[in-house]
Amino acid sequence: MMVPDLAEGRRPYRATQPAAAEVNAKLSVQNLDAWYGATHVVKKVSMAIPARQITAVIGPSGCGKSTFVRCLNRMHECIPGARMDGRVLLDGVDIYAGDIDPVLVRRRVGMVFQKPNPFPMMSIRDNVLAGLTLTGVRPRGGEADALVERALRGAALWDEVKDSLGKRGVSLSGGQQQRLCIARALAVEPEVLLMDEPCSALDPIATTRIEDLMHSLRETYTIVIVTHNMQQAARVSQKTAFFYTGDLIEFSDTDTIFTSPRNKRTEDYITGKFG
Template sequence: MLPVVPAAATPPPPPPRELATLEARGITAWFGDHQVLDRVSLTMPAGVITSLIGPSGCGKSTFLRILNRMHELVPSASLAGEVLLDGDDIYRADRPLTDARKSIGMVFQKPNPFPAMSIYDNVIAGLRLTGISADRDRKDELVQTSLQRAGLWNEVKDRLRSPGGGLSGGQQQRLCIARSLAVMPRVLLMDEPCSALDPTSTRVIEETMLELAHEVTIVIVTHNMQQAQRVSTQCAFFLASQGTPGAIVEYGDTEAMFSEPIDARTFDYVNGRFG
């Protein structure tokens, strides 16, 4: 049995890295013959939380999945355009898929830990999936630092060998965040991470995001307008109307978009007049 790392033996924080800028250029996407996005371009600045808002069905989650090459897992899916991580196209033909997954992590709407796998093994599961090798001491260190960064360590440090499925919903979501952080991504994508959580768990996740923004670039899809205002610095409003594919209507500083939007459709949406 692996020893539990005592609280006093706090491992050193990960070494500082240059924060990453993620840029989408002219992203157009289809599922079969159905076009879901039309020429979407957006810069997601380094060390900033960018929120993607808009009604259901306007392509926000599809756009998010394109940002780390998950879109191509759907057999009928196709796309055009570029996704640049610090100027390097993640879809470049000679760039391995695992490179994108290591650099750009994903947290889904519904917490998805491996339920029969221990908390410890859940955290390091991403290492195997992305081909990262680590010895026992390194794994122990990664488990602790990742759980600390996800705001979960103090709650689970004495039961790391308990099943991840035994945690509460909010704890499971933070476990999934820890699993993503263990591979040291430079960008973290979050698809409505709080939609299934109670207000207390939501607050903890939001606090975690704000702390992580100093270490990783975060992009979050949310239908909660108050959440977008609380956590994001930049906001992009997506809309698909009358059968047209999704596109960005307006983007910029979050507070400006909510207080003085340029487009009347943005004003109507953030004020609850549709969507």
């Protein structure tokens, strides 16, 4: 469970001049490889993730899409035996450079997981504030109240829980729990939000609410969503990346991918020939 200093990832910091094509890129991924032990799960992936848009990552299970997004906030390395190589630039800064603290990267690149995971021993309010209290920051009463309200409003949960902030986070429904987790991520004020199949454990109504929420979040945040649901990708995203066995097969505007994919495998996948 150690956070290893990845020998491969340790390079002296140097400012990188953004290439012309990446001027608008919030995250620029360059030649990213990732392994679990001896298994090569992400292979030489390069892509530029645009700011304040929703980028969907689709592909059959086991294609490396989850691992790929976990590399974007250095969560991949938290798993024993995990390893990566390549560069990920956040606003032009390589987050894998030797003097970069992964902990601080994660405060700028938030994450929401597949299964809602509010902290069971905390109230709704404490869950929202967890990002601060965990790191030893104790916001004063008024500020904390304002932050809790802002984050919960941001996650479209405020109206449902404003009278029961002291209740346990785990007492909420699955969909509410997931929005609580989004609120918890927003309270840290990240710039990028990674969502790893955030609706796969939810019912259709809760899923719709999360998708609506994503539309409004897009104005402020850069969002990357992993999904196994192609309709969801088509509904919410502006850009779509198709992964297959660790390779990035195709990456372009969502409209293009779903109407005129260039690659045969992309077409087969979105038309349901496999998956």
